[in-house]
Amino acid sequence: MGNTPVIGREMITISKKEYEELKELTERLIEDKKEMEKEFKEILSRVVDEVETREQIGELLSKKEFESFKESGFSPEKLINTIDEQEQTINDLKKKINKLENSKLGKLQKRLWGLRNKK
Numbered sequence: 001m002g003n004t005p006v007i008g009r010e011m012i013t014i015s016k017k018e019y020e021e022l023k024e025l026t027e028r029l030i031e032d033k034k035e036m037e038k039e040f041k042e043i044l045s046r047v048v049d050e051v052e053t054r055e056q057i058g059e060l061l062s063k064k065e066f067e068s069f070k071e072s073g074f075s076p077e078k079l080i081n082t083i084d085e086q087e088q089t090i091n092d093l094k095k096k097i098n099k100l101e102n103s104k105l106g107k108l109q110k111r112l113w114g115l116r117n118k119k
Contacts, residue, residue, distance in 0.1 A: 050080070053083075054080065
């Protein structure tokens with residue numbers, strides 16, 4: 001016989017299978033909520049970081065410098081994009097170096113350089 005939860009004043013009867021399915025759905029909803037909260041916090045963190053970066057750029061440039069900077073066709077957005085691109089390039093190069101260092105060829109090359117330095 002199924003479980004009989006009380007909703008308001010009415011009583012309903014559901015099978016054990018339906019109860020288990022509802023229980024699974026509830027657990028999935030709770031997990032999804034946690035994931036969504038985590039993603040929201042990450043997005044919010046990125047937004048805060050960008051705002052701080054823009055504030056720092058504003059602090060680094062005086063008002064006069066900022067106006068001349070603007071007149072020359074540059075914008076803070078372009079500057080931020082350029083910085084982001086440079087950071088991405090640096091990160092890509094670090095990843096490539098790390099892969100090379102961990103590869104067989106990279107390890108052999110490091111040994112060879114070590115031998116050359118000893119001589």
